[in-house]
Amino acid sequence: MDVNIRKASIKDVPRIIELWKSLNLLHRKKFGYDTPLFRHNKKSICLSLYKKYVTKHIQARNSAVFVAESTKMIIGYVIVFVDKLPPILVHDKQGSVGEIFVEEKYRKKGVGRELLSSAERWAKKKGLFSLGLGVCIRNETALSAYRKFGFSEHHLKMSKIIK
Numbered sequence: 076m077d078v079n080i081r082k083a084s085i086k087d088v089p090r091i092i093e094l095w096k097s098l099n100l101l102h103r104k105k106f107g108y109d110t111p112l113f114r115h116n117k118k119s120i121c122l123s124l125y126k127k128y129v130t131k132h133i134q135a136r137n138s139a140v141f142v143a144e145s146t147k148m149i150i151g152y153v154i155v156f157v158d159k160l161p162p163i164l165v166h167d168k169q170g171s172v173g174e175i176f177v178e179e180k181y182r183k184k185g186v187g188r189e190l191l192s193s194a195e196r197w198a199k200k201k202g203l204f205s206l207g208l209g210v211c212i213r214n215e216t217a218l219s220a221y222r223k224f225g226f227s228e229h230h231l232k233m234s235k236i237i238k
Contacts, residue, residue: 076145076181076185076186077145078143078145078181078185078189079143080142080192081142082133082139083133083139083141083142083152085130087133087142091129091140091152092122092126094149094151094152095125095174097178097179098174098176129154132173137156137201138154138157139156139194140152140153140154141190141194141197143177143181143186143189143190150181150186151175151186152174153174153175153176153190153191153193154173154175155171155172155197156170156171157169157203166205168203169198169204169206169207170195170201170205170206171206171208172191172194175190175191175208177190187220188220194206206226207229209232
């Protein structure tokens with residue numbers, strides 16, 4: 076399969092938003108996120124805020140968005156940024172993958188690996204020591220893929236709904 080990975084531009088934002096909608100639908104259907112995740116009930120407000128979020132990462136110096144294209148269609152994306160850690164640590168910054176998503180029909184074909192490789196290269200160019208990411212603990216497919224790419228469990232973040 077012929078896939079091109081490149082840095083995203085502002086013109087890519089509408090397609091990234093469409094993919095983001097699919098990512099959220101996947102999380103709701105497959106992993107049971109039935110509680111509201113968004114602070115606004117109006118879909119248009121959420122989309123507007125997400126558009127600002129993606130645009131910020133495309134334009135910022137300490138973040139990047141990469142897209143995967145197949146036959147001129149964006150089929151996946153990754154957002155990576157510099158994450159500041161406590162200044163007492165030897166390595167007080169790390170790269171963080173904020174989101175990664177590949178359309179279902181293109182999964183298990185190396186697209187995610189290419190996106191992660193682009194994020195890793197970007198982090199190395201920034202002089203960062205490590206690259207981290209978060210993943211739903213029930214997403215065995217993603218956990219397996221990340222392990223194959225060289226990620227390992229380091230910390231476990233736990234949450235409790237208190238409202």
